[in-house]
Amino acid sequence: MSEGQQGSRWGRWLVVGVLVAAGWGIVHGGDHPTTASSGASPSATPSPDGAAPSASASSPSESASTAPSKPSKPSGRYDPADYAAPVRRYAAEAGVNPQLLMAILYNESYKPHDPELERAWQRGKPEASFGIANMHRAAFDDTKPGRPFADRKWEELPDDRDLAVQAAAWHLHDLAGQLPARPSAPLNHDELLALGYNAGAGNMLAFARGVKVGSQAQSYLDRLHDNWAKSGTAVQ
Structure with missing residues (x-):
């Protein structure tokens, strides 16, 4: 979920990135290993590939020889379109529009989605969101009961992009269940x-009643429109 003025955030992310990179060089001298979890491959995308295979205890060389590289691995360049398969799977599982889910991933791709950078940022800003779908802890914890990922933790989102996509899909499902049958707003479903994903259910319901969309919410909506066509192409 978007967290405000992106320009200033990018500056802060760059500072965090420099600090984290320095920390890696001093402490690790190499790449930081990712956390193995039951849904760590492939990845989102996320989107939200999709069936959460269990983690393997094999050595790195064995993993490289027995399993192809999968886009859910949280390293390197991030492109939401790489997660089209889990987006389609989890959108179908949750009964939501895969194009909408993919467009939200594009909307939320404004910041670097690297596990170490996300955790460094969160240490200084505990209310920050996690994962490629930028989900806040409260939203994740409210969404997971009774779901296939009920035993998973919010802290796993940066390392498991499939989980991030699955949680986002079910969160959209829950938001849809709160909408009135006939909203009075000039906005579609x-x-x-x-807007509910970005601004919360309360604001979504206010918008559904016809309350004017504010500038920040409108900016999110404008980006959604900009990302809509390529999101549809990605999930075809």
């Missing part, structure tokens, strides 16, 4: 859900 997917637009309202996107």
